[in-house]
Amino acid sequence: MKTVKKPNKWKHVVYLILALAMLVYALPLISFDPWAGWVSLFGAVWAGFAFLVIGAHLHFLLGVNEEKQRELDKIRRAKLREWELKWQEEGGRGQSV
Structure with missing residues (x-):
C-alpha cells in the first residue's frame, strides 16, 4: 500500500515571506490617488492579488484543511x-x- 507523504510546509513559508516582502516593498510606491486613473486601478488590483496569495499560504500553514x-x-x-x-x-x- 502507498504511504501518504506529509506536505512540505517550507515551500509555503518561503512563498509567504516572498509575497509579504513584495507587498511591503510595493505598497509605498503604489499611487492610490483617485486622479491617477489606470495606475491607481492597477495598484489596487495588484495589491488585492498579493493579499490573496498571502491568505492562501496562511490558510495552508494554519492547517485549516x-x-x-x-x-x-x-x-x-x-x-x-x-x-x-x-x-x-x-x-x-x-x-x-
Whole structure:
C-alpha cells in the first residue's frame, strides 16, 4: 500500500515571506490617488492579488484543511478497496473460464 507523504510546509513559508516582502516593498510606491486613473486601478488590483496569495499560504500553514484532507484520504482508501475487490472478482471469473 502507498504511504501518504506529509506536505512540505517550507515551500509555503518561503512563498509567504516572498509575497509579504513584495507587498511591503510595493505598497509605498503604489499611487492610490483617485486622479491617477489606470495606475491607481492597477495598484489596487495588484495589491488585492498579493493579499490573496498571502491568505492562501496562511490558510495552508494554519492547517485549516486538515480535517477535510483526512476525509478525502478516507474516501480515497475506500475507493481503492472497492477497486481491489472489483479487480479480484473480475480476475476470479476470468480464471474459471
